[in-house]
Amino acid sequence: MKRIDRIYEYIKIRSQECTEAAFEQGNEGVTTQEVVTELQIIRPNASSDLNELVRQGKLIKSFGRPVRYADHSLKWNKQPQKKVHTYKEDQPKPTSRPTSETRGPASDISRVPATREGKHAGNRETNNEVFANVIGSNDSMRTQVDQAKAAILYPPKGLSCLITGPTGSGKTFFVHAMFRFAQANQVFAADKELVVFNCADYAHNPELLMAHLFGYRKGAFTGATETTDGLIQRADGGMLFMDEVHRLPPEGQEMIFYLLDHGTYNRLGETDKANKVNVRLVCATTEDPASSLLQTFVRRIPIVIKLPQFSERPIAEQLDLLKRMVSIEANRIQKSIHVKQDAVKALIGSVTYGNVGQLKSNVQLVCARAFLKYMNSDEISITLDELTPEIQNGLMNLANNHRERLNELTRILEPVLKVVPNEGAESQLISDSYELPYNLYEIIGNKAALLREEGLDKESINHYITTDINVHLKSFYRDTGLTFDTEKKLSEIIDQRIIRFAKSMFEYAQDHLDYHFQRNFVYAMSLHISSFLKRIQLGENSRTLHASIKNMVEDYPQEFTVAKWMKQELQKEYSINIPEVETYYLTLLLVSLKQDKVTGRVGVVIAAHGRSTATSMAEVVTTLLGVDNIRAVDMPLEMKPQVALEKIIHCVQEIDRGSGVILLVDMGSLATFSEKITEKTGIEVKTIDMVTTPIVLETVRKTDLVETTLDEIYRSLQSFRGYAGSSVTTREENGHTLKRKKAIIAICASGEGTAQKMKEIIDKHLEKYFDVEIEVLPISVIEMDEQLANLQQEYEILATTGIVKPKIDAVYIPMEHFFNGDAEKVLDYLVEEAESYDDSELTLEKAKQICVEYMTQSFTFLNPQKLIEPLWKFSSSLLKNEENYSQAINLLMHLAGMFERSLRQDTLIAPLEELEMTEQSDTFKQLEQSLNLLSSTFQIEMPKDEVYYLQQLLAYQE
Numbered sequence: 001m002k003r004i005d006r007i008y009e010y011i012k013i014r015s016q017e018c019t020e021a022a023f024e025q026g027n028e029g030v031t032t033q034e035v036v037t038e039l040q041i042i043r044p045n046a047s048s049d050l051n052e053l054v055r056q057g058k059l060i061k062s063f064g065r066p067v068r069y070a071d072h073s074l075k076w077n078k079q080p081q082k083k084v085h086t087y088k089e090d091q092p093k094p095t096s097r098p099t100s101e102t103r104g105p106a107s108d109i110s111r112v113p114a115t116r117e118g119k120h121a122g123n124r125e126t127n128n129e130v131f132a133n134v135i136g137s138n139d140s141m142r143t144q145v146d147q148a149k150a151a152i153l154y155p156p157k158g159l160s161c162l163i164t165g166p167t168g169s170g171k172t173f174f175v176h177a178m179f180r181f182a183q184a185n186q187v188f189a190a191d192k193e194l195v196v197f198n199c200a201d202y203a204h205n206p207e208l209l210m211a212h213l214f215g216y217r218k219g220a221f222t223g224a225t226e227t228t229d230g231l232i233q234r235a236d237g238g239m240l241f242m243d244e245v246h247r248l249p250p251e252g253q254e255m256i257f258y259l260l261d262h263g264t265y266n267r268l269g270e271t272d273k274a275n276k277v278n279v280r281l282v283c284a285t286t287e288d289p290a291s292s293l294l295q296t297f298v299r300r301i302p303i304v305i306k307l308p309q310f311s312e313r314p315i316a317e318q319l320d321l322l323k324r325m326v327s328i329e330a331n332r333i334q335k336s337i338h339v340k341q342d343a344v345k346a347l348i349g350s351v352t353y354g355n356v357g358q359l360k361s362n363v364q365l366v367c368a369r370a371f372l373k374y375m376n377s378d379e380i381s382i383t384l385d386e387l388t389p390e391i392q393n394g395l396m397n398l399a400n401n402h403r404e405r406l407n408e409l410t411r412i413l414e415p416v417l418k419v420v421p422n423e424g425a426e427s428q429l430i431s432d433s434y435e436l437p438y439n440l441y442e443i444i445g446n447k448a449a450l451l452r453e454e455g456l457d458k459e460s461i462n463h464y465i466t467t468d469i470n471v472h473l474k475s476f477y478r479d480t481g482l483t484f485d486t487e488k489k490l491s492e493i494i495d496q497r498i499i500r501f502a503k504s505m506f507e508y509a510q511d512h513l514d515y516h517f518q519r520n521f522v523y524a525m526s527l528h529i530s531s532f533l534k535r536i537q538l539g540e541n542s543r544t545l546h547a548s549i550k551n552m553v554e555d556y557p558q559e560f561t562v563a564k565w566m567k568q569e570l571q572k573e574y575s576i577n578i579p580e581v582e583t584y585y586l587t588l589l590l591v592s593l594k595q596d597k598v599t600g601r602v603g604v605v606i607a608a609h610g611r612s613t614a615t616s617m618a619e620v621v622t623t624l625l626g627v628d629n630i631r632a633v634d635m636p637l638e639m640k641p642q643v644a645l646e647k648i649i650h651c652v653q654e655i656d657r658g659s660g661v662i663l664l665v666d667m668g669s670l671a672t673f674s675e676k677i678t679e680k681t682g683i684e685v686k687t688i689d690m691v692t693t694p695i696v697l698e699t700v701r702k703t704d705l706v707e708t709t710l711d712e713i714y715r716s717l718q719s720f721r722g723y724a725g726s727s728v729t730t731r732e733e734n735g736h737t738l739k740r741k742k743a744i745i746a747i748c749a750s751g752e753g754t755a756q757k758m759k760e761i762i763d764k765h766l767e768k769y770f771d772v773e774i775e776v777l778p779i780s781v782i783e784m785d786e787q788l789a790n791l792q793q794e795y796e797i798l799a800t801t802g803i804v805k806p807k808i809d810a811v812y813i814p815m816e817h818f819f820n821g822d823a824e825k826v827l828d829y830l831v832e833e834a835e836s837y838d839d840s841e842l843t844l845e846k847a848k849q850i851c852v853e854y855m856t857q858s859f860t861f862l863n864p865q866k867l868i869e870p871l872w873k874f875s876s877s878l879l880k881n882e883e884n885y886s887q888a889i890n891l892l893m894h895l896a897g898m899f900e901r902s903l904r905q906d907t908l909i910a911p912l913e914e915l916e917m918t919e920q921s922d923t924f925k926q927l928e929q930s931l932n933l934l935s936s937t938f939q940i941e942m943p944k945d946e947v948y949y950l951q952q953l954l955a956y957q958e
Helices: 003-017 020-024 032-039 041-057 114-118 121-132 142-153 172-185 206-214 249-261 314-334 341-349 353-371 389-401 403-412 440-453 457-476 486-492 494-510 521-537 546-551 557-574 581-592 613-625 641-655 667-683 691-701 709-718 753-766 784-795 815-819 824-838 845-857 863-880 885-903 911-918 922-937 943-958
Strands: 057-059 068-071 161-164 194-198 239-243 281-287 305-306 337-341 379-382 416-419 602-611 630-635 661-665 685-688 730-733 738-739 741-748 774-780 796-801 811-814
Touching: 003 032, 003 041, 003 068, 032 041, 041 057, 041 068, 121 142, 121 172, 142 161, 142 172, 142 305, 142 486, 161 172, 161 863, 172 194, 172 239, 172 281, 206 249, 249 281, 314 337, 314 341, 314 353, 314 403, 314 416, 337 341, 341 353, 341 389, 341 403, 353 379, 353 440, 389 613, 440 457, 457 630, 494 521, 494 557, 521 557, 521 581, 521 741, 521 815, 546 581, 557 581, 602 613, 602 641, 613 691, 630 641, 641 661, 641 667, 661 667, 661 691, 661 709, 667 685, 667 863, 685 709, 685 943, 691 709, 741 753, 741 784, 753 774, 753 796, 753 815, 753 824, 774 784, 774 796, 784 796, 796 815, 796 824, 811 815, 811 824, 845 863, 845 885, 863 885, 863 922, 885 911, 885 943, 911 943, 922 943
Parallel strands: 161 281, 161 305, 194 239, 239 281, 337 379, 602 630, 602 661, 661 685, 741 774, 741 796, 796 811
Antiparallel strands: 057 068, 337 416, 730 738
């Protein structure tokens, strides 16, 4: 029986329980959720089939909420009949609404009081419909919904509550649902509103925050020309929602809990608490209340509602949330949207940190791109190939990290998720920080029409508008370099007002200077302004204008003009006098933030066996360094070499910028591909064998040094042994050899404000490495090259950060990484790599352990425990210095790869002419004989081609 027929038969049987009057009142009939639960069908498909049955005339549906369905042909019973459930004898009887049995146990505080429930029992279904539109209200969100109802309906005046949950988990939407539920239950008068206040907006100005919240008396502070009510007074008789409540200062929290206790408060400047209000308070925070709020404040909030992360929700709910997001977009454009199964999986898997908010932004981006492609069609089709690479990686995320969820998703998904506009009872999401402030589809349509009128072909139109989509969405979600999550983190150390001002500075500078700026403009400008405003407010003396700065600025008259305008605007904004010297430092900052046109950079392609090996390494390095010159080719073991070669050729052609490509491979015939690729494409390719994540990181880092050539990178990688072990870590002083200290350099215009702030952030993170000494050194961009040259004599520089990327051989961490969490990953990686690969501390046991771990992770057929001793012994015998553990590790890893390739019958192929010439040498013959003795122990035959490559490796190490 088809799915749609099963649904019809189920409703036909259930309709025998209905009466016409009860159905029309919305109290009887079958809901979509009941179909989903009873028949184990995912909600999008159930909704689609139900609406199709209505269109066919087999079912009718009610006009209330939730929508209910009944058999159209059934002759209505005039009286209620005894309910008989015959559809599934082994299933519990379905009900039209939750009972105490289906709801499960609830805490005392979550039970809705009989007095309040009885008062509004007549319109119970209408009231409950508000929360029925909260996805998960009968599953992962059931307890939260019960708590919310209790908070609203508890006699006599309800209860205040605190909502906790990570960024993007839906706290704002949930609060709006609570308010609508209260309205439906007539808790508030019809003219009352939900008053929303985000404490983070004024977190760096407590006085202004308190004034907004409580109001102020005339003369309370400079500028208080008349007595003004605050938001608490405005919310009298209604609900006040305080978001990011952990940003409320302690004195504000004390005033709030006095209000909760007594119902009175005082404005700023008043001495008696004479203002009486009746306010229902709802707070929200992303932090742990126990550590971020006063305990006296928390104790006065009886209900704490914790919203789950997206990853904690059942897979069916994740799918419902996706359907909800897509439905919103379908309603906006009034087109059906069809999402292929793999694209659905990728979208769900792409939610890695931003929860429902991140899902929403990803869906908006995907639908906008698809709308452009299918603008003249009635339907929009979204496939995996049409997603951005970042969202495509979501499928890999599920496959690698959430295999059970992926299997469950595969089980319940249809080949295509079909969403029809204006279908079902999907509620509109409350406008929030992830909601676009404009109609993107209208922008796309208007731009396309304009370009068509100008005679552009379809391909050109798609190209220009795709760029527009990216610009609009990136400018919204990243705000010239800020993601929706990172701006929040930046605002934790910088006043939101300064961030907004920095954005306006960016727009003005872009309009008046004929070049583009780096993505970190808003970060650098915000930190710079914050620093010198703080100095001025503290009455500190202005900085000295060095002659070198003045001479430099004379070469940049346009930037100086823009800087003068910025200074004037800052003076107006903050009503302060800013010293003229700051105009020169602003000019210097503008020049430093100019975006360099990087051309001719060496490309990087990773090719490795396995379904996600190469992609995973590329993802790690892309995240750490924020680069765009890397591509990955995953090769399942069943993939033929010719297919792999074609894929690699495609990536090489795509990534080449005229300076050649480094090909990083793991094993097999891949090592011979470089010559074939160069022959077919004319692009110079150099191959490095035995790829690991550290090697990929080092390769990409080297390519980011503009002057570095392909040959130089290739040579440096052949001798790469890890970060601390690959560079000189000692220095000479007074005839003594001393170990160089490790350092991270922070760079800004003056070496004070921004650099000092970056130092504080890094120092705080490095505190957990109590046994590792790493200094953070702030320096000025003035004479930066000379300063760095001196510092490199004394320190081993692990990384740099700040407003410019210096041209030295060290990892550069973009400033924005410190506000989206990626910088912490970079720092952890550098510290751990430096410690684990320090030759001075590498013991024999540790070296063998590294080899065992590598073989375990990298190979399929080898038994590392049996191989480690004979391979180590053989490796050591080939080296002049047996205690050079770094060389031994490298050689053993190569030998292990040889054995794995031989077992898989996928050995390296050496250049024929060179092999014929080399195999005649005594060195080759001796090596072949020794290797045959080793391989015969394991009954493995080793071809001459592998001996050739082993000899090349040994020759280089000598």
